[in-house]
Amino acid sequence: xxxxxxxxxxxxLLLLRAFLGVTFTFAALQKLAxxxxxQAGTPGSIQQQLLGADRTSPISGLVSVALHQPVLxxxxxxxxxxxxxxxxxxxxxxxxxxxxxxxxxxxxFLTVSFxxxxxxxxSDIVFLFAxxxxxxVGAGALSLDERFARRRAAAVAAxxxxxxxxxxxxxxxVAPERSPEVERRTAVGVLAGTAVVLGGAAALIGRAxxxxxxxxxxxxxxxxxxxxxxTGSTTTTPGGTGSTTTTxxxxxxxxxxxxxxxxxxxxxxxxxxxxxxxxxxGFTDPASGNPAYALQPTAGHFTAFSAVCTHAGCTVAFDKAxxxxxxxxxGSRYDAANGSVLQGPAAAPLPAIPIAEGSNGQLYADx
Ligand code: FES
Numbered sequence: 460x461x462x463x464x465x466x467x468x469x470x471x472l473l474l475l476r477a478f479l480g481v482t483f484t485f486a487a488l489q490k491l492a493x494x495x496x497x498q499a500g501t502p503g504s505i506q507q508q509l510l511g512a513d514r515t516s517p518i519s520g521l522v523s524v525a526l527h528q529p530v531l532x533x534x535x536x537x538x539x540x541x542x543x544x545x546x547x548x549x550x551x552x553x554x555x556x557x558x559x560x561x562x563x564x565x566x567x568f569l570t571v572s573f574x575x576x577x578x579x580x581x582s583d584i585v586f587l588f589a590x591x592x593x594x595x596v597g598a599g600a601l602s603l604d605e606r607f608a609r610r611r612a613a614a615v616a617a618x619x620x621x622x623x624x625x626x627x628x629x630x631x632x633v634a635p636e637r638s639p640e641v642e643r644r645t646a647v648g649v650l651a652g653t654a655v656v657l658g659g660a661a662a663l664i665g666r667a668x669x670x671x672x673x674x675x676x677x678x679x680x681x682x683x684x685x686x687x688x689x690t691g692s693t694t695t696t697p698g699g700t701g702s703t704t705t706t707x708x709x710x711x712x713x714x715x716x717x718x719x720x721x722x723x724x725x726x727x728x729x730x731x732x733x734x735x736x737x738x739x740x741g742f743t744d745p746a747s748g749n750p751a752y753a754l755q756p757t758a759g760h761f762t763a764f765s766a767v768c769t770h771a772g773c774t775v776a777f778d779k780a781x782x783x784x785x786x787x788x789x790g791s792r793y794d795a796a797n798g799s800v801l802q803g804p805a806a807a808p809l810p811a812i813p814i815a816e817g818s819n820g821q822l823y824a825d826x
Pocket of ligand 1: 768769770771772773786787788789790791803804805
């Protein structure tokens, strides 16, 4: 084995190639099998991830363009990942597949993990460089590319030796020369067909198994609000950016609110009754225009937090069972009681948003 590893080009990269191929294939099938990935309102959807990237990415101009067709972009990413994964596993068109894989990794690095600190905590930059050996020298050992190259060389050699025997009629030298190319094209067709079948099967199975009412598990949104973004509105008690926000409600401070006297300062975001006790409702933070959550940990006691993950800007999802905010992008978890980080890579807590309930039963934020 050791001698084979030494003598065979690309043999030492087999494990890396297998890992990249399996990972890209799995990532693609996971996306295609998850209906929520393509549904705009779902926390981990492509649209939410693009919105997060739009806030923080150095290529936010391009992300804004992608936001016009988030579903198309999501499908395109998944299909490209699937083709790259399968081609890498088979070692077919390995160099262009690696180049596309590197481009996908670079895009993820610039949109999702660009602000990861230190930078080597982010996986996308590692994937980006892991593709480089295959871009430079191809797949090598145990690959279809290598097999077709060998057959092509053999065919050319056969043609050369056959060319010296002009009178020979036993075998046309042209046939073996063309055959490897025909085989290669057939293999490309089989790979594309496999991608269609695998991707289609994953999409069908994922939809068949996903619970009806796809938005199950998502939080309600406050119906009223300041009209800024797409997700309703919320409330929080006046509180700092620190860990524990909250304040109890009812007509606190001033009354500059938009409705009625005796109400708190700030912008009306929606009815307090729409925030379930022990749960949360989404709203758009009037001050920033970003998504946020209003919570009612105990009856009549309101808090609110930004829903923008402090790692790379994805929108976190509220999980009532664990009373946490979970980020769909890289798995950060926050304590919904105070916004503190329970699990990285995020390092900073979710900022609290001042919120209070007015005597009219409405919630006011940023007062
Ligand atoms: S954006 Fe990376 S964990 Fe949330």
